Amino acid sequence: MAEKVVLLDFWASMFGMRGRVALAEKGIKYEYREEDLKNKSDLLLRMNPVHKKIPVLIHNGKPICESLIIVQYIDEVWNDKSPLLPSDPYKRAQARFWADFVDKKVYDTGRKLWSTKGEEHETAKKELLEIFKTLEEELGEKPYFGGETFGFMDVAFVTFYSWFYAFETFGEFSMEAEHPKIIAWAKRCMQKESVAKTLPDQQKVYEFALGLRKRFLGE
Amino acid sequence: MVEEVVVFGVWVSPYSRRVETALRLKGVPYKYIEEDLGNKSPLLLKYNPIHEKVPVLVHNGNPIAESLVILEYIDETCPQGFPILPKDPYERATARFGSKFIDDKCMPAITQACWGEGEASDKAVEEATELLMFMENELKENRFFGGERIGMVDIAANIVGFWLGTFEQVTGVELMTRDKFPNLTNWSIEFVRNNVIKENLPPREEMISYLRKKRSAR
Numbered sequence: 001m002a003e004k005v006v007l008l009d010f011w012a013s014m015f016g017m018r019g020r021v022a023l024a025e026k027g028i029k030y031e032y033r034e035e036d037l038k039n040k041s042d043l044l045l046r047m048n049p050v051h052k053k054i055p056v057l058i059h060n061g062k063p064i065c066e067s068l069i070i071v072q073y074i075d076e077v078w079n080d081k082s083p084l085l086p087s088d089p090y091k092r093a094q095a096r097f098w099a100d101f102v103d104k105k106v107y108d109t110g111r112k113l114w115s116t117k118g119e120e121h122e123t124a125k126k127e128l129l130e131i132f133k134t135l136e137e138e139l140g141e142k143p144y145f146g147g148e149t150f151g152f153m154d155v156a157f158v159t160f161y162s163w164f165y166a167f168e169t170f171g172e173f174s175m176e177a178e179h180p181k182i183i184a185w186a187k188r189c190m191q192k193e194s195v196a197k198t199l200p201d202q203q204k205v206y207e208f209a210l211g212l213r214k215r216f217l218g219e
Numbered sequence: 220m221v222e223e224v225v226v227f228g229v230w231v232s233p234y235s236r237r238v239e240t241a242l243r244l245k246g247v248p249y250k251y252i253e254e255d256l257g258n259k260s261p262l263l264l265k266y267n268p269i270h271e272k273v274p275v276l277v278h279n280g281n282p283i284a285e286s287l288v289i290l291e292y293i294d295e296t297c298p299q300g301f302p303i304l305p306k307d308p309y310e311r312a313t314a315r316f317g318s319k320f321i322d323d324k325c326m327p328a329i330t331q332a333c334w335g336e337g338e339a340s341d342k343a344v345e346e347a348t349e350l351l352m353f354m355e356n357e358l359k360e361n362r363f364f365g366g367e368r369i370g371m372v373d374i375a376a377n378i379v380g381f382w383l384g385t386f387e388q389v390t391g392v393e394l395m396t397r398d399k400f401p402n403l404t405n406w407s408i409e410f411v412r413n414n415v416i417k418e419n420l421p422p423r424e425e426m427i428s429y430l431r432k433k434r435s436a437r
Binding site for chain 1: 269278281283284285288289291292295296308309311312315316319320324353
């Protein structure tokens with residue numbers, strides 16, 4: 001049976017990018033549909049009635065929602081190449097734990113850099129740098145979070161690299177200066193075609209974030 | 220090699236009870252350590268330095284934190300035992316989605332609805348009702364979220380199956396009524412009757428006592 005794969009997404013979403021990287025890693029042909037988040041399509045609302053959010057993967061008409069669940073689904077269905085989760089259960093648990101950590105911490109804190117000012121902004125900056133420090137310690141001397149090969153946790157976090165310039169500019173810090181190992185890791189990941197072709201230009205993302213900032217702060 | 224399995228938990232926590240339930244379903248013997256959250260043990264802080272929370276599962280000295288991550292780990296290390304997750308990838312994605320939905324959306328809304336105050340609580344009651352309705356419609360007339368047998372979503376939904384009833388009794392907030400939620404109500408009765416589940420729930424009267432004390436201490 002011909003596989004039909006559709007991804008409902010938004011170009012700047014680091015969550016949507018995870019799905020795109022996973023699909024590219026597996027060499028899967030799919031239809032990409034850009035959503036207007038201010039005017040969500042009927043299809044999106046039907047396929048994700050609970051959260052009404054992107055990304056949504058639609059495989060032969062059936063929806064899968066939540067980016068990390070999408071990545072695991074892709075890994076399990078197209079299991080003939082480029083495994084994203086390791087085979088050892090303990091390593092799998094560690095990969096899931098750290099991807100969950102990224103989900104719980106990076107986005108919510110990071111977004112405060114463009115949506116808040118004053119003391120709240122300062123606190124968010126400090127917190128974000130702490131979060132990156134924790135991630136850098138977890139990475140250690142390994143080439144990838146997964147170890148020798150690019151894997152699930154790398155997919156979960158590398159998409160945020162496209163937002164680094166925005167974080168740095170709004171937060172007034174340099175990732176290279178504060179967390180050089182993370183930059184080295186991100187650049188290593190960017191040597192993979194699946195990542196390089198997926199992640200949008202950081203300047204473009206920054207300009208988009210400027211628009212968000214205007215909306216939140218009216219400046 | 221002798222397997223050593225230790226669970227760090229607290230008796231009132233639905234999260235640590237999830238882990239114990241999964242181990243019992245698989246027939247895995249384990250040692251349980253009750254933590255005092257006001258005075259966390261050095262071992263807990265060593266095994267979960269990132270979040271400093273329960274539950275933590277320690278398997279032959281290797282720690283795993285986050286209850287849903289632990290459930291998948293237990294399922295993968297005991298593939299022959301009682302299945303916690305289904306085998307089919309689409310059904311697995313659905314089970315993961317349901318469990319995450321409970322943690323990310325239901326838990327906070329239920330907590331705010333029952334324990335919050337004023338307008339925030341009223342709003343949360345509306346939200347929690349909407350969220351429970353998703354669960355009601357997802358369950359339909361199935362015996363369990365896992366189908367004929369309990370599965371990951373049922374284990375994760377322990378807060379709806381047991382704790383919600385205790386919150387309602389103590390606070391007087393009514394969320395899961397039979398006429399609004401017939402499927403969920405029937406499910407929760409089956410849930411607490413299940414042999415393995417009921418072994419791993421705190422005694423209802425003690426839970427209610429604990430919540431009453433907490434409420435008057437505020």
